[in-house]
Amino acid sequence: MKIRPLLIFIPAVLFPMAAYSQTAASENADAPEIDACRASGLIALKERSPAIKDVELDLDSVRVIKMNSKIGGADIKAMVLGDASIEKKTSSKAKNLICILGEKGKVLLTVFSDQ
Numbered sequence: 059m060k061i062r063p064l065l066i067f068i069p070a071v072l073f074p075m076a077a078y079s080q081t082a083a084s085e086n087a088d089a090p091e092i093d094a095c096r097a098s099g100l101i102a103l104k105e106r107s108p109a110i111k112d113v114e115l116d117l118d119s120v121r122v123i124k125m126n127s128k129i130g131g132a133d134i135k136a137m138v139l140g141d142a143s144i145e146k147k148t149s150s151k152a153k154n155l156i157c158i159l160g161e162k163g164k165v166l167l168t169v170f171s172d173q
Contacts, residue, residue, distance in 0.1 A: 089122045095138045095157035098165040109146045113170075115155065116141040133161050142170060 092115060100113045120140030127134045138157040143150050153170040160166045 089138075090163060091122050091136045091138050091157075091159055092117075092120055094159065094163050094165050095155065095168055096142075099142070099155065099157065099168040099170065102168060103144065103170070107146075109148075110144060111147060112145045114143045114145065116143070120155075129158075132166060134166070135159055135161060135163075144170065 096113055096115055100110070103110045103113065117140075120138060123137045123139065125134055125136065136159040138155065138159070140155050142153045142155040144153055153172060156167075156169040156171065157165060158167040
């Protein structure tokens with residue numbers, strides 16, 4: 059087997075894939091859905107436990123899934139899934155974030171679950 063064709067083929071395949079994955083992560087970082095879910099999640103958590111200071115999302119793990127669906131008559135426009143860190147005054151806990159958004163970016167449901 060000749061190595062020279064492989065040396066040309068492998069970079070030609072891998073470099074576009076690397077560029078795509080970096081572009082996708084930067085697009086997610088600017089998504090308004092992520093900010094809406096983080097803010098609504100923080101508000102809901104603070105209502106239950108005032109010791110919570112902040113919610114940080116791992117932008118490398120966050121995925122924004124856009125859709126056009128319905129659940130029980132409510133329009134679903136996007137879902138945000140990813141890893142979150144809930145910071146309390148004394149500690150921090152890792153959680154999974156599930157957030158469902160409806161019309162005009164309205165957050166319908168935000169769930170933080172144990173990993």
